[in-house]
Amino acid sequence: MAEVDAEVGTVSARDRLRWDAEYSRRGMAADGVRLPAVFAGHAGVIPHSGSALDLACGQGGTAVWLAEWGLDVRGLDVSPVAIGQAADLAARHGVAERCRFGVVDLDDGLPPGGPVDVVACHRFRDPRLYPRLIERLKPEGLILISVLSEIGGKRGPYRAGPGELSAAFADLEPIAAGEGDGLAWLIGRKPPQPSAVTLGPS
Secondary structure (H helix, E strand, O other), rough: EEEEEOEEOOOHHHHHHHHHHHHHHHHHOOOOOOOOOHHHOHHOOOOOOOEEEEOOOOOOHHHHHHHOOOOEEEEEEOHHHHHHHHHHHHOOOHHHHHEEEEEOHHOOOOOOOOEEEEEEEEEOHHHHHHHHHHHHHEEEEEEEEEEEEOOOOOOOOOOOOHHHHHHOOOOOOEEEEEEEEOOOEEEEEOOOOOOOOOOOOO
């Protein structure tokens, strides 16, 4: 069985119960191991080794896909039901040793952790976290993020305005991005670490 962390932070009872009910209604994911469709055409840019962080991982489909791809993955979600389903999915796909899941309320911020090679965040939006996600990336690390958008969709507090992702991640090397039909998404790479300048004798 994939490792499941003890509960971290002060999980919002209302959010936890709402998502627990939703994931219980959906039942165990039978065949949900896939990269989200908005990123699937760019899978080739994802490294086959290293570490990944999957935020709002839900039932674990993306986390398990990343583990099968070759990454060691930490998946976080507010719902203990989803986390249990994600751990079971990882075990059924034979990648439990590459997956660690934890119950975390991201409203409390990004939990402590070292830098990773890939950050994935599909359909979860909290602009307060955007700078933290960049900080969490290793040099040349990759972010794959998608959020609900007002462009071609409804307006609301959980939806990004025009150009939000491009502005928030402007310091990353753009690989691909899109905005429309109620969804905004972006794939970007953190710049490499600047080389140390060695001064010769004067």
